Amino acid sequence: MQTEREPNVVEMRVEEAEDDSPAMLQVKDLVKTFPPSRSEKDRVAAVNGVSFDVPAGQMYTLLGPSGCGKTTTLRCIAGLERPDRGEIVVSDRVLFSSGRGVNLRANERGLGMVFQSYAIWPHMNVFRNVAFPLQVLQQRERPDKREIAERVGEVLRVVRLDHLADREATDLSGGQQQRLALARALVMRPPLLLLDEPLSNLDAKLREEMRFELKRLQRTLGITAVYVTHDQVEALAMSNRIAVMRDGTVEQIGKPRDVYERPTSRFVADFIGSSNFIDGTIADGRPADGYLITTAHGELRAHSEATLPKGTTVVLSIRPEHVGLHEGGPRPEEAHAWSGTVQARAFLGESVDHVVDVGSGFEVRARCNPSLSIPPGTQVTVSFAESACSLIPADA
Amino acid sequence: MTTATAEGRPSFFARFVPRNLFRAQTLIILVVVVTIAYLAIVPLGYLLWGTFFDEQGFTLRFFEEAYARFPLTELLANSFTFAIGSTTISVVIGTTLAYLHARTDVPFKRLIFAASLVPLIIPGILHTVAWILLLSPEIGVLNAWLEPFFRGPAFNIYSLPGMIWVEGLHLSPLVFLLMFAAFRSMDPSLEESALMSGARMRTVVRRITLPLVVPALSAAVLVMMVRVLEAFEVAQILGSQARRWVFVSRIYESLDTFPAKYGEAGAYAMSLLLLTSIGVFVQSRLSRRGKAFQTVTGKGFRPRPLPLGRWRWPASGLVLVYFLIAVVMPVLILIYSSLLPFYSGPSAEQFSRFTLDNYVATFTRPHSLNALRNSLVLGIGTATALMFFMAIASWLVVRTKLPGRWLVDNLAFSPLAIPGLILGVALLFVYLRFPLPIYGSLWILFIAYCTRYMPYGMRYSSSSMYQISGELEESAQTSGASWWQTFRRVNLPLLMPGLIAGWIYIVLVSFRELSSSILLYSPGNEVLSILIWERWENGQFTQLAALGMVMVACLVLLVVIASRLGARIGVKEH
Numbered sequence: 001m002q003t004e005r006e007p008n009v010v011e012m013r014v015e016e017a018e019d020d021s022p023a024m025l026q027v028k029d030l031v032k033t034f035p036p037s038r039s040e041k042d043r044v045a046a047v048n049g050v051s052f053d054v055p056a057g058q059m060y061t062l063l064g065p066s067g068c069g070k071t072t073t074l075r076c077i078a079g080l081e082r083p084d085r086g087e088i089v090v091s092d093r094v095l096f097s098s099g100r101g102v103n104l105r106a107n108e109r110g111l112g113m114v115f116q117s118y119a120i121w122p123h124m125n126v127f128r129n130v131a132f133p134l135q136v137l138q139q140r141e142r143p144d145k146r147e148i149a150e151r152v153g154e155v156l157r158v159v160r161l162d163h164l165a166d167r168e169a170t171d172l173s174g175g176q177q178q179r180l181a182l183a184r185a186l187v188m189r190p191p192l193l194l195l196d197e198p199l200s201n202l203d204a205k206l207r208e209e210m211r212f213e214l215k216r217l218q219r220t221l222g223i224t225a226v227y228v229t230h231d232q233v234e235a236l237a238m239s240n241r242i243a244v245m246r247d248g249t250v251e252q253i254g255k256p257r258d259v260y261e262r263p264t265s266r267f268v269a270d271f272i273g274s275s276n277f278i279d280g281t282i283a284d285g286r287p288a289d290g291y292l293i294t295t296a297h298g299e300l301r302a303h304s305e306a307t308l309p310k311g312t313t314v315v316l317s318i319r320p321e322h323v324g325l326h327e328g329g330p331r332p333e334e335a336h337a338w339s340g341t342v343q344a345r346a347f348l349g350e351s352v353d354h355v356v357d358v359g360s361g362f363e364v365r366a367r368c369n370p371s372l373s374i375p376p377g378t379q380v381t382v383s384f385a386e387s388a389c390s391l392i393p394a395d396a
Numbered sequence: 397m398t399t400a401t402a403e404g405r406p407s408f409f410a411r412f413v414p415r416n417l418f419r420a421q422t423l424i425i426l427v428v429v430v431t432i433a434y435l436a437i438v439p440l441g442y443l444l445w446g447t448f449f450d451e452q453g454f455t456l457r458f459f460e461e462a463y464a465r466f467p468l469t470e471l472l473a474n475s476f477t478f479a480i481g482s483t484t485i486s487v488v489i490g491t492t493l494a495y496l497h498a499r500t501d502v503p504f505k506r507l508i509f510a511a512s513l514v515p516l517i518i519p520g521i522l523h524t525v526a527w528i529l530l531l532s533p534e535i536g537v538l539n540a541w542l543e544p545f546f547r548g549p550a551f552n553i554y555s556l557p558g559m560i561w562v563e564g565l566h567l568s569p570l571v572f573l574l575m576f577a578a579f580r581s582m583d584p585s586l587e588e589s590a591l592m593s594g595a596r597m598r599t600v601v602r603r604i605t606l607p608l609v610v611p612a613l614s615a616a617v618l619v620m621m622v623r624v625l626e627a628f629e630v631a632q633i634l635g636s637q638a639r640r641w642v643f644v645s646r647i648y649e650s651l652d653t654f655p656a657k658y659g660e661a662g663a664y665a666m667s668l669l670l671l672t673s674i675g676v677f678v679q680s681r682l683s684r685r686g687k688a689f690q691t692v693t694g695k696g697f698r699p700r701p702l703p704l705g706r707w708r709w710p711a712s713g714l715v716l717v718y719f720l721i722a723v724v725m726p727v728l729i730l731i732y733s734s735l736l737p738f739y740s741g742p743s744a745e746q747f748s749r750f751t752l753d754n755y756v757a758t759f760t761r762p763h764s765l766n767a768l769r770n771s772l773v774l775g776i777g778t779a780t781a782l783m784f785f786m787a788i789a790s791w792l793v794v795r796t797k798l799p800g801r802w803l804v805d806n807l808a809f810s811p812l813a814i815p816g817l818i819l820g821v822a823l824l825f826v827y828l829r830f831p832l833p834i835y836g837s838l839w840i841l842f843i844a845y846c847t848r849y850m851p852y853g854m855r856y857s858s859s860s861m862y863q864i865s866g867e868l869e870e871s872a873q874t875s876g877a878s879w880w881q882t883f884r885r886v887n888l889p890l891l892m893p894g895l896i897a898g899w900i901y902i903v904l905v906s907f908r909e910l911s912s913s914i915l916l917y918s919p920g921n922e923v924l925s926i927l928i929w930e931r932w933e934n935g936q937f938t939q940l941a942a943l944g945m946v947m948v949a950c951l952v953l954l955v956v957i958a959s960r961l962g963a964r965i966g967v968k969e970h
Contacts, residue, residue, distance in 0.1 A: 080870050106873035107882075119871035123889040132885070133875035184875065194874075 021055040022091075024224040025077070025192055030086035032072050046072040047083070048248035054192075054226060054241070056091075059218050061227045063235040064245035065271065070228045071196060073245070077226065078113050078194050079106030091191050107136075112185030113194040116201065118177045120169045126180055127152055127165040133188045151187060158217065159183045175206045182217070193218075193225040199234060211237055232272045236260060244268050261319075266392055269317040276323065276364050278316040279394070282308045290386060297358045298338045302389035313394040320367035322388030325354055327374060330381045337383040340364065342376045356382050421879040428788045429804055435847045436807040439822035440814070446825040447662030458659035465660075466646060468667070475642040475671075478559055478631070479624040485564025486620050489718065490571025491613065496711055497572075498579035499605075501701040503712045507719045512569040514723055517951040519908035520566060520629035521928055522944040526726035527562045528553055528633070529733060529937070537729060540741050554638040563630045565722055567623055571616050578612030597702070611682065618679040622672050626815035628911035633932070643668035644817050644911070651821070651915060658825065665818040676813040730948075734941035754942030764927060764943060770838060771907055771924040778845040779902035782853035783895045790858035791887060795866060808854040811847050816911030819844055824915060836918045844912040849902045856901065860894025861887075900958040904951060 030050045033043040047069040054060040062070040075081040077088055079095065082103060088096040090111065095104045121129055130152045134143055143151065156162040159179040164172065172180060178198060185193055198214070199207045215238050218225050229235055235242050236256045244251045244259060244267075252259055252268045263269035266277060278295050285291035290303045293314060302316055330337040340358035352373050354366045364382050374380060447458055496502040497509075515523075530538050533549035542550040552558060582605070590604045591597075606613075631645045641649075643664050650661040704711055733739055735750040758764045786808070792798060793805045811819065823844055827835040834840050868890065872882040888895075910925040917926050924947050931940035 078870075078874050080873065106870070107876045107878055109874070110876065111874060113871065113874040115867040115871055117865055117867050119865065119867035121868060121872075121886060121890075132872070132877070136872075136875065136877040136881045136885070181871075184871070188876065 021057055023053040024056040024058075024091050025054040025060075025226065026087070026089040027052050027073070027077065028087040028089075030073060030076060030083050030088070032069075032076055032081055032083045045248050047076065050086075050245070050248070050250055052243050052250060052253060054224060056224050057222045058240040059215070059225050059227055059238055061229060061235045061239035061242045062245055063229060063232060063242050063272075064251075065230055067247075068245040069248040070230075070245050074194055074196055074226060074228045077192075078111060079104060079109045110188060110190055111192050111194055112188060112190035114178075114181045114185050114196065114198045116197045118181040118198075118201070120172075120177050120180055120184075122170045124169060125165075126156070126161060126167050126169055126172070129169050129180060130155060130184050130187050133184065152183075155183045155187045158186070158221070174202050175210060178202065178210055179213075182214070186221075186223070191224065193223050195225055195227045197229055198227075200229070200231070207234075214238065236272070244271065246271075261388075262390055263317055264392065266315055266317065269390065269392065274320055274365065276316075276318045276320065278318070278362075280314055280316055282310050282312045282314060284310065291391065293391075296360070297362055298336065300336050300384055300389060301386040302391045303386065304391040306391070306393075308391070315392045315394055317390040317392055318364075318384050318388055320353065320365040321351070322385055323364060323366035324383035324385070325356070325366040325368055325372065325374070325380055327378055327380055329379075330383075334381070334383045337381050338364075339379065339381055342374050342378045342380055344376055345373060347373070354380075356380055358382060421883075424788060424880075425792060428785050428792070431785060432789060432804060432807050432850065435843070435850060436810045439819060439826055439847065442825040443662055443665060443818070443822035446658060447666050450659065458663040459666075461657075462646075462650070462660045462663040466641060471641060471643060471646065471664075471667075474556070474635075474640055475625060475668075477556060478563070478635075478640075478642055479621045481557070481560035482564040482567060482624045482627075483617055483620040485560065486567035486571045487613070487617055489564070489568040490573075490616070491575045493568070493572045493715070493718065494575035494579055495605075496715065498576050499702050500704050500711070502704060502708065502715060504715045504719070508572070508715060511719050511723050512572050513955060515566055515569050516904060517948055517955060518726065519910065519925060519928075519944075519947065519951075520627065521633070521910055521925060521932070522730060522948070523566050523726060524562055524629045524633050525932060525937070525940060525944070526730050527558075527565075529729045529739075530725060531558065535739070535741065537741055554634055556638065556640050558638070559630050559634045559640065562634065563624055563627055566630075567620055568722070570623070571620060574616045574619070575609065575612060578609045582608055615679055615682055618675050618682070622675040622679075622813075625668060625672055625675070626817070626911070628815075628817050628914070643671075644815065647817050647821060648914070651824075658821075661821050662825070665821050668815060669813070669818055672815060673813045727948075730941045730944055732941075733938050734945050736938045739937040754939050755946070757939060758942050758946055763922070766920070767922045767924050767927045768946070770841075770921060774838060774841055774845060774923060775903040775906040777842060778849060778906045779899040781842075782846055782849060782902055783857065783899045786850070786853035786857045786898070787861075787888065787891055787895060788883075790854060790861045791883065794858055794861040795869065805854070805858075809851045811849075812851045814848075816844075816848060816909065817915065819848060820912040820915030823847075823912070835916075836921070838921050840916045841913055841921070841923065844916055845902075845906045845909060848909070848912060849905060852902055852905070853898055856894050856898025857891060860891050863894075864890045897958065900954060904954055904958075907951060907954075908947070 028051050030047050031045065032047040033045045036042055036044065050069065050073055052060075062073060064070050072081060076083045076086075076096070077090075083096060083098070085098045086096070087094065087099065090109070094100065094102050095109050096102060121132070124132070127149075131148050134148045134151060137143075153162060153165070156165055159182050161176060161179055161183060164176065169177070169180060178201075181198070195214075199210055202210060211234060217223070218238075227235075227238065236259075239256055241253065242256055242259050243253045246267050252264050254262070259268065260272055263272065263275075269275045269277070278297070278300070280293040280295035280300065283292045283294045283299070285308075287305055287307055290301050291308060293300045293302060293316060295316070300316060308314065324334075324337075329339060338358045340356040343355045343357050343363060345355070346353045347370070350370070351367045352370050354368060354374060356364045356366060358364055366382060448454055448456070450457060493508050493511075497505050518526075528536070530536055531551045531553040533539060533552045533554070536549065536551065536553065539549040539551055553562070586608065587600050587604050590600045595603070625642075626644065628644050628648070631642045632648055634640075635642060635645045636649070647661045647664045647668070650657040650664065732742060734754050735752070736746060737749060737751055737753060740746055789804060789808055793801045814822075823840060824835075827840055827843075834843070864887070869882055869886055872886045877885065908925055909923075910929060913923055913926055914929060917923065922930070924943065928940055928943050928947070931937075931943060
């Protein structure tokens, strides 16, 4: 994945902006319901008790499938939707609180937002699009013409559009419109930047480019941003923190690597990347030395911080790239390896996927280096590194 | 700032006032909604009350009186013969032209389009008078020419067939426009696949093309039926002479006597209103169901024109004959009359008498100058007020989640079902007793025009509102712009092309409005179309024609400006 090739400087900055920074955004117990539609009888809760804190300087991602409530949450923060309940605070300023009866309008919140469609005003040129937020300020706060021009020029330089200031906004390419939308959101120097799937309208190549551009800008300018996406690769590549959402609630919050490697539920494991799920029961073990799990296909070892008494039913989640695969029978050093037959393989360019039947039709997917390619029908052994197995309670 | 109660449930106030309605904008929106409701509801309310109640309370007396003098069956028979006949003519002509233009390689396509503008620029009264000059048994030019063959007038325009012919011809361009859109938006691959299945062209038209445009066709039929039932000029000018009464001419006659029989007019009006409402209602249901028809996708296809082969020349002959009949003959006879000192059929002698006196009179007499000024003031005033109000109303309907916004939408569209003459009657009921001097001033015409053309204003602005992504507005809000700043700096400029198109259309239709004005004008407050009407009643054909040509010139100018502006103003696209 591209992230690994990212310069370390960025990674270090990421570490700097950690949890000890004061929370820039606090969302508490947010609930937003919509009136019943023809298909549903009751009010539909799009967001159902969502709480999270975003430390200053972080790129905080709300990740989830469509309909999980991530965009509604963002629009509640922006002031474009009125929540039923909860509290939204940005750097000690209460934007919304059902308890205190506070609800600032979107135009009073002073946040920056980049829309999915960019929402570039087609009747204004680049300069006037960016100048708009400054021009609509109250008379006494509004900067004079010269200062507006200066600030617009400055922010256009940051997004590298300064040479196009006089261009009609509709003449810009997709990537340029994206940067223009970003400039417009940043020109007010907002405490918080809201990004609603900003990359989803770009083609694959440009999307990858803009991903790094956006990350670079956010890190160098030290902006606090809430980023909404359904694209797990994007989320993993860009975020300091990810909140995975499902059906209007937050399922798991964590650093990208933790969420990927230590999913706490089957949903998270399944949504972020692909995974092999194996049902089993705890046979032995303690949090300190790991557990032994019996499954229908053989035994496995896995770590978990939780105390799981013997007999607990669990689900093991194992990423395909962590599944070892070789021809022939198990080697002596492999404690928990299963025998099977290759059912199918697919060449994906960067890797080769093998589907291995480990008995009674149960299939394990193994993602291997392209140098390894085993034809279907071959007897093979699959093995699972203990550290790569995530233990998920069976009911999660 | 709105409030939410401590339990977290939005309070009553918060639930019925959307998130961003505060102070100034609440006021603006309230004014718009109240105005729409007032314009749509009050006249009908008074009409109902005035028709069903007299000094003693509820009564059906007016209905009894009205239908004792004119049996309902006769009125219904006449009205429906008129409606069905004219609809048939207009639908047959309009659909044929639309098919030829949209789907075949027929020549003279520009002529067809030019003809489609005729009802827009030649008001019904001029069109009717032109046909009188052509086909009247006494002075009809065509009758005079055909006399040697028939030993007497060949045609009598003052008859039910005459009415059907003139009205049907006048409405055919409207059918053309409706059907042209339907043929254009039809996926050509549906026909092509039938051709590939081995069907012959004739079979394809019969079994594929026509069934696919049935929704559009039935909508066109209903629209035309309602239009004919409402049509005032033909029904009154031709029908009253022929003693072929229909609802509108009866309404007018009841009010044109002394003392005016308001209750009787109301009774006829209620009956007609019932019919037109049914038509409009069925049509709106049909069009809603028609959306399930996947054929008309709104996607812009450029279907390969069908080669007509050996039918190409007969078809082009048809187009030429149509253009001759629908455009050239009426316009020529009007120009001819306008140049004469007194009317007489064309002859070499007459051509030598040509004079511009009638035009000079039109531009020098204070009476006609005043009418021209009134028409302009009313047209521009109505269009400006309506488009501004409807821009806000359409924002309300399209963008907010305000409960009851569908009601605003329906109210704004409801005048579609109200014939102009009935609106005139209803406004008389309201303002004859009104304390302010609305009746007897231009204001009553302004109110009438605003009510009549509210649906057009709403249609133009809401269809452009639908084309603007909501995010454009939301991004202005998150940029810190207030409601009014957002509306003025983002919505209005983006809506502008649609608003200007609507504005010009409303100026056009107000300029030629007759059926409401005829009941509401007062001496000194005449508009151009009323002046033409008066000239007609006095038998001043030549002055009428000159006045009419001035009016047509104004309308042509507006149409040209509209198309120029439409091309230039708008979202800059390159």
